[in-house]
Amino acid sequence: PPAPYKHGRESTIYSINDDVSIIIILSAVDNTQSTTKSKAKMSDSEDYEYEYDESDQEAMDAGSGDEEDASFEYTDDEDNQNNDEGEVALENSYYNAKGERDSGEIDEARETFESVIRMEVEQNKKEAGVTATHPDDAMDVEVTSSKLLEPLAFHGPWSYKAVKQLVKLHLRSLDCDSAVKDYERLLRVASSPDAKISPNAVEKGVNNMLDRVASLINNSNSNSTSDTTSQQEALAQSIYDLTLKAFHPTSGIAPNERLWFKTNLKYGQLLYEMNETAKLQLVIKDLLVSSGQPTDILEGTTDSFSASSAMDSTSTGGTHVMEIAALQIQLYSRLKDTKKLRAAYHRAMSVRGGIPHPRTLALIQELGGKMHMSQRSFDEASQAFFQAFKSYDEAGDRSRLRCLKYLVMASMLHASSINPFDSHEARAHRDDPEIVAMTNLVQAFHNDDIKTFEKILNKNEGRIMDDEFVREHVADLLRTIRTQVIMRTIGPYTKIRLAKISKSLNGIPVEDVESLLVSLILDGKLNGRIDQVGGVLVKQAQGVADTGPSSADKPSGKKVDVGSVESRNTASIQRLVRALEHLTDSISNVGPKTTFHQQQVMM
Numbered sequence: 001p002p003a004p005y006k007h008g009r010e011s012t013i014y015s016i017n018d019d020v021s022i023i024i025i026l027s028a029v030d031n032t033q034s035t036t037k038s039k040a041k042m043s044d045s046e047d048y049e050y051e052y053d054e055s056d057q058e059a060m061d062a063g064s065g066d067e068e069d070a071s072f073e074y075t076d077d078e079d080n081q082n083n084d085e086g087e088v089a090l091e092n093s094y095y096n097a098k099g100e101r102d103s104g105e106i107d108e109a110r111e112t113f114e115s116v117i118r119m120e121v122e123q124n125k126k127e128a129g130v131t132a133t134h135p136d137d138a139m140d141v142e143v144t145s146s147k148l149l150e151p152l153a154f155h156g157p158w159s160y161k162a163v164k165q166l167v168k169l170h171l172r173s174l175d176c177d178s179a180v181k182d183y184e185r186l187l188r189v190a191s192s193p194d195a196k197i198s199p200n201a202v203e204k205g206v207n208n209m210l211d212r213v214a215s216l217i218n219n220s221n222s223n224s225t226s227d228t229t230s231q232q233e234a235l236a237q238s239i240y241d242l243t244l245k246a247f248h249p250t251s252g253i254a255p256n257e258r259l260w261f262k263t264n265l266k267y268g269q270l271l272y273e274m275n276e277t278a279k280l281q282l283v284i285k286d287l288l289v290s291s292g293q294p295t296d297i298l299e300g301t302t303d304s305f306s307a308s309s310a311m312d313s314t315s316t317g318g319t320h321v322m323e324i325a326a327l328q329i330q331l332y333s334r335l336k337d338t339k340k341l342r343a344a345y346h347r348a349m350s351v352r353g354g355i356p357h358p359r360t361l362a363l364i365q366e367l368g369g370k371m372h373m374s375q376r377s378f379d380e381a382s383q384a385f386f387q388a389f390k391s392y393d394e395a396g397d398r399s400r401l402r403c404l405k406y407l408v409m410a411s412m413l414h415a416s417s418i419n420p421f422d423s424h425e426a427r428a429h430r431d432d433p434e435i436v437a438m439t440n441l442v443q444a445f446h447n448d449d450i451k452t453f454e455k456i457l458n459k460n461e462g463r464i465m466d467d468e469f470v471r472e473h474v475a476d477l478l479r480t481i482r483t484q485v486i487m488r489t490i491g492p493y494t495k496i497r498l499a500k501i502s503k504s505l506n507g508i509p510v511e512d513v514e515s516l517l518v519s520l521i522l523d524g525k526l527n528g529r530i531d532q533v534g535g536v537l538v539k540q541a542q543g544v545a546d547t548g549p550s551s552a553d554k555p556s557g558k559k560v561d562v563g564s565v566e567s568r569n570t571a572s573i574q575r576l577v578r579a580l581e582h583l584t585d586s587i588s589n590v591g592p593k594t595t596f597h598q599q600q601v602m603m
Contacts, residue, residue, distance in 0.1 A: 086123045090116060090158045097162070101169065110169060113162040117155065124154040124194060149184065149246055149253050151192040160189045160197050164205055171212055174228070176235040183209065183239055187246040191254035203259050206243060210266050213239050217270065233274055240267040249290070261290065261320065268327045277331060284327055291320045297328060297343045318354025321347070326360050329367045341371055362391030366403055369410065370469065378414035385410055390425055401434050405470065408438045412445050413476055415484070419446065437462025450485050450506055454478070482508070482516055487525070490537060498535045510535065521579065522572040529582045 097112035125131070163186045170179035186209075189195050190202045213236045244264065249257040264287050271280040288295050325348035332341035345368045369384035385407040392400035404426060411420045419442060421430045430439050437456055441464070444452040457464065457474060465471055482505050489504045490496050498510050498517075505513065517537060520526035528539040 086119075090120055090123075093119065094158055094161060098165070101165070106169060106173070110166060113166050113169075116162040117159045120156045120158045121154045124156060128154070130154070149188060149191075149242070151253060152185070152188045153192060153194055155189040155192050155195050157195055157197060160186070160195050160205075163189055164209075167209060168212070171216060174232070176231050179235060180238045180242070184242055187242060188253070191246065199256065202254070203256070206247075206259065207262070210239070210243065210263065214266065214270050218273065236270060236274075240270070257290075261287070264290075265323055265327070272327070272330050272334070275334075277335065280327070280331055284324065284331065287320075287324045287327070291317070291324065293321065293324070297332075297340050297347070318351045319356050320354075321351050322354045322356040322364065323360055325351075326356075326363050329364055333367050333370065338371070338374070341367075345371060358391045358395035359397055362388045362395065362397070362399070362403070365391060366399075366406070369403075369406060373406075373410060373413075373473065378410050379416075382407060382410040382414055382416070382420075386420075386423075393425060401429065401432060402467070404429060404435060405438055405464070405467065408442055409470060409473055409477065412442065413473065413480055415480055417446070434462055437464055445481055448481070448485050448488055450481055450504075453481055454506060479516070483520065483525075486513075486516055486520065490526075490539065494539045496537050498530075498537060501537070518579075521575060524571060524575070529579055531586055532583065533586055 093112060093116045097109045097116065100106075100112060101109035163182055166182045167179055167186055170176075170182060186205075190197050190205070217232055217236050240263065244260060244267070246252050246254055247256040247260040247263065249255050249260055252260070264283055268280055268283040268287070271277075271283060285295050325344050328344040329341060329348065332338075332344060345364070348364050349368070365384050365388035369381045369388060372378070372381035372384055385403050389400050389403040389407055392398075392403055404420070407420050407426070411418065420426055421439060421442065429435050440461070441453060441456050444450075444456065457477075460466070465474070485505055486501060489501055498513050501517075502508055502510050502513050514530060514532070517526065517528075517530055521528060521530075526539070528537055530537055
């Protein structure tokens with residue numbers, strides 16, 4: 001045997017391997033301690049000799065004492081042994097069923113799981129001294145039962161585990177009716193005091209089931225028939241309805257406000273993905289009522305909401321507000337309700353003290369960025385997309401790449417000279433296959449390389465054009481870079497042909513060039529006029545007044561806020577009037593002067 005090592009004073013351990021050790025107890029023999037030897041003749045041919053310590057002998061003598069005490073202790077041991085045997089039998093049956101499931105014997109696994117439930121119910125009834133059939137311990141639970149969602153008696157933890165496995169089997173085989181039936185039984189078992197299931201275990205099991213149902217719906221949207229999809233959607237709604245009824249804070253069989261709130265949030269997200277906007281509005285209303293918020297998003301102002309929310313400055317209250325706002329923002333974004341969308345976004349961003357999941361915060365910021373894009377507030381959109389990108393990155397969500405694309409697009413539309421990939425958060429993703437095309441697009445944009453820019457868009461490199469939101473803003477992107485190219489092309493000249501500008505813009509029609517030039521003139525970025533007859537742009541020197549100004553154009557002596565919308569619109573209208581007057585003069589002078597204009601134009 002291997003070398004022993006000492007284990008205390010009176011024992012030695014011989015280690016056979018990592019799993020098995022033999023412990024030999026060596027009694028320390030004291031010279032002063034006497035031993036009693038007894039010999040017993042076992043047969044005619046063999047003698048067996050036994051040696052006992054005094055302590056052993058005393059124990060043996062004590063064991064032969066009071067017979068009543070010995071029989072009482074024996075009865076207790078027998079009961080405990082029976083309980084242990086029953087527990088072992090349940091455990092063995094449960095894991096046998098799981099083995100049958102893993103080996104593909106689905107029908108056999110179902111029967112074995114049902115036998116586990118029956119076995120535990122019988123054991124619990126026997127232990128409780130119940131012999132008659134109890135009305136609440138039925139194996140089959142009908143959805144239309146009069147005792148809908150009432151706890152099931154005599155069902156223990158093994159019944160809970162077995163029913164949970166049955167629900168998983170039904171979901172795997174898409175047996176929707178059986179899945180709803182057994183899920184109801186699962187909720188009734190979980191709420192039973194006999195089951196002794198901890199709230200954390202119940203919450204974990206329910207959340208796993210809801211996630212399975214949601215993934216089933218998401219996976220069926222692309223590769224399932226319409227009938228199958230409708231059945232799965234009905235299954236999902238039934239599962240969520242049962243869960244909400246079971247854990248309702250006031251009327252549920254197992255009130256759990258936290259689980260009820262989380263389930264409602266998941267249900268709302270599922271309804272959004274299923275495009276059930278009417279039901280989603282009802283879910284949002286229930287959430288708002290439970291959290292003490294006004295059901296109408298337009299009630300009051302942002303300041304009044306901030307004042308009222310300051311009273312509930314706990315992180316839980318602020319988190320609930322932001323989670324509900326995320327659902328509202330998704331709903332109003334789909335409904336194209338800009339007014340309510342803006343109100344929901346500002347409400348979410350005004351919360352202080354909330355600690356939502358990074359993915360929830362990223363969703364709010366992403367949709368807020370899209371809202372700013374629709375309002376052509378490209379600078380604010382860039383900031384929102386950047387924050388959404390960082391939040392998705394913190395959550396480890398692949399949606400960060402989508403937000404990075406939106407950030408690049410907003411930055412280009414803002415005509416910012418800052419490259420979004422200069423930040424260390426975005427720099428780590430610039431070599432990602434989905435982002436390389438956007439990197440090249442940004443480089444072409446900053447270099448005013450319109451040929452490369454349009455080539456990337458036309459070839460759909462990196463599947464840029466697969467995103468609907470990007471497609472909506474492609475025209476704005478092209479208009480922005482074409483404007484930059486125009487300003488660079490006309491820079492050195494006072495007069496230039498529109499055809500020359502068209503050539504520098506990859507040969508777009510002259511009509512499109514005129515439209516771009518008119519926009520530049522009206523926006524005050526270009527001081528000049530267009531000779532449509534000669535097809536010429538005539539620039540005016542900076543600081544030189546236009547010829548023939550009208551009285552309306554003369555300064556009134558009042559200080560005007562040049563940055564206000566009204567002042568810019570007024571200035572644009574005035575420039576348009578002057579441009580039309582010059583156009584009228586040019587048309588009236590058509591004739592021999594045309595050759596003069598042609599001689600002054602740069603070839």
